[in-house]
Amino acid sequence: MPEGPEIRLAADKLAKVLSGRVPEQLDLLLPGLERHAAKLQGKRILSVQPRSKAMLIHFDGGHWLYSHNQLYGRWYVVRAGKAPRTQRSLRVAIHMRDHSAFLYSASDIEVLNAAQLQQHPYLSKLGPDLLDPQTTRDIVRQQAQDARFARRRLSSLLLDQAFFAGLGNYLRSEILYLAALSHDATLRDLDAQAPTRLADIALDVTLQAYRCRGVTNDLERVARLKAEGYTYSQYRHHVFAREGLDCWTCGATISRVDVSGRAIFFCPDCQPSLRGR
């Protein structure tokens, strides 16, 4: 499933062709949704914003097209008159003069007004979105200091969209590595500065991943590795998907553990367990 940086990049791509324009044609093809299309027809699109793993397209007139891609949903942007090559089922088509945007396979699509947006069961539970320009460093730090989160293991806390919205599996491993923390620690186990440190690292690495096509590794190291002929997948991360390879920093062998069916990669020397392993 894509994570915050990839979803925001997809939103940027959509915004480029949709924002500020009135669709020439708009089709909502999910059963039960067609009757809501009239609320959006002929209305200018004001913005395209990701919210964690959902996409919100704001139409003039006070309506939002909400979509959550779940596992298989995917947006495509193509030149007008073209259609993406895919076997997936088409759910939404927005045709502009020069381009079309298509959403395939998503099953969680709604047309919402402002009140419904406020009370939406998915959106209303989200913590601060690390890539939302309105999310300040102070907001992120305050969230990390909230006592509600102090007893949760970092392995589950960092994937909980109510803590920080936008984090997924690769960012979780990378944040834990950069914070030199074990996945089995809780914030309560750590020193008083740990929540602030974790908040800063989560924010900084997520922003870097957004600006650098998903690269979370140290950028000076990346430049050196590129010059030495390393490929994107080899230099992209500190630890994620690097099981059995050497830690870039200390040379120890990167390990992997599966927690609730999802892999965490870590350096056993840089991230010692508090519980003894």
Ligand SMILES: [Zn+2]
């Ligand atoms: Zn290491």
